[in-house]
Amino acid sequence: DVKVTQSSRYLVKRTGEKVFLECVQDMDHENMFWYRQDPGLGLRLIYFSYDVKMKEKGDIPEGYSVSREKKERFSLILESASTNQTSMYLCASRTGGNYGYTFGSGTRLTVV
Amino acid sequence: EDQVTQSPEALRLQEGESSSLNCSYTVSGLRGLFWYRQDPGKGPEFLFTLYSAGEEKEKERLKATLTKKESFLHITAPKPEDSATYLCAVHPGDDKIIFGKGTRLHILP
Numbered sequence: 001d002v003k004v005t006q007s008s009r010y011l012v013k014r015t016g017e018k019v020f021l022e023c024v025q026d027m028d029h030e031n032m033f034w035y036r037q038d039p040g041l042g043l044r045l046i047y048f049s050y051d052v053k054m055k056e057k058g059d060i061p062e063g064y065s066v067s068r069e070k071k072e073r074f075s076l077i078l079e080s081a082s083t084n085q086t087s088m089y090l091c092a093s094r095t096g097g098n099y100g101y102t103f104g105s106g107t108r109l110t111v112v
Numbered sequence: 113e114d115q116v117t118q119s120p121e122a123l124r125l126q127e128g129e130s131s132s133l134n135c136s137y138t139v140s141g142l143r144g145l146f147w148y149r150q151d152p153g154k155g156p157e158f159l160f161t162l163y164s165a166g167e168e169k170e171k172e173r174l175k176a177t178l179t180k181k182e183s184f185l186h187i188t189a190p191k192p193e194d195s196a197t198y199l200c201a202v203h204p205g206d207d208k209i210i211f212g213k214g215t216r217l218h219i220l221p
Binding site for chain 1: 201
């Protein structure tokens with residue numbers, strides 16, 4: 001089975017801190033995605049990547065950046081954390097073609 | 113604009129009471145429709161992929177069906193452990209997948 005591993009289940013950070021969320025997948029998938037999930041708003045796409053060193057903005061990229069130096073690893077960076085970035089962050093990966101996502105278990109980030 | 117709408121937002125059923133969740137979609141070209149189950153505090157877990165109208169998939173008490181405009185997730189004789197949020201998503205043809213907001217299902221013992 002494909003595994004997508006997010007490094008932390010829960011994080012508490014202070015306003016203004018730089019925050020790194022790490023995601024690793026073990027099945028050589030080309031495409032990786034970062035979403036945030038908030039009650040009533042559903043899943044919103046932050047950034048995605050089709051390949052190493054490639055990145056594309058999703059629907060809500062402001063305040064975030066990403067890094068993909070290796071195919072299996074996709075990092076989400078909050079440059080200066082703010083309280084409105086408190087959320088559940090979900091990483092997903094997929095191969096090409098008509099296949100769905102495999103998700104990680106999520107990181108619940110609280111910014112205080 | 114590509115859109116996915118799920119209804120109802122929330123559903124409470126008694127154990128054993130069968131029902132259906134709806135996912136209606138508007139996309140320029142459908143390459144696949146996906147159903148996921150999400151438990152509180154966890155990532156979504158893949159259930160089914162449907163590719164063409166008329167297709168059906170089954171897993172235990174769940175059956176997913178697809179028409180040209182909507183998909184249904186039928187739950188037969190549900191148990192409390194079926195309580196979760198069920199997400200529908202469509203793949204319209206690029207590499208992004210569009211999600212609905214989900215249906216929160218609660219099965220009462």
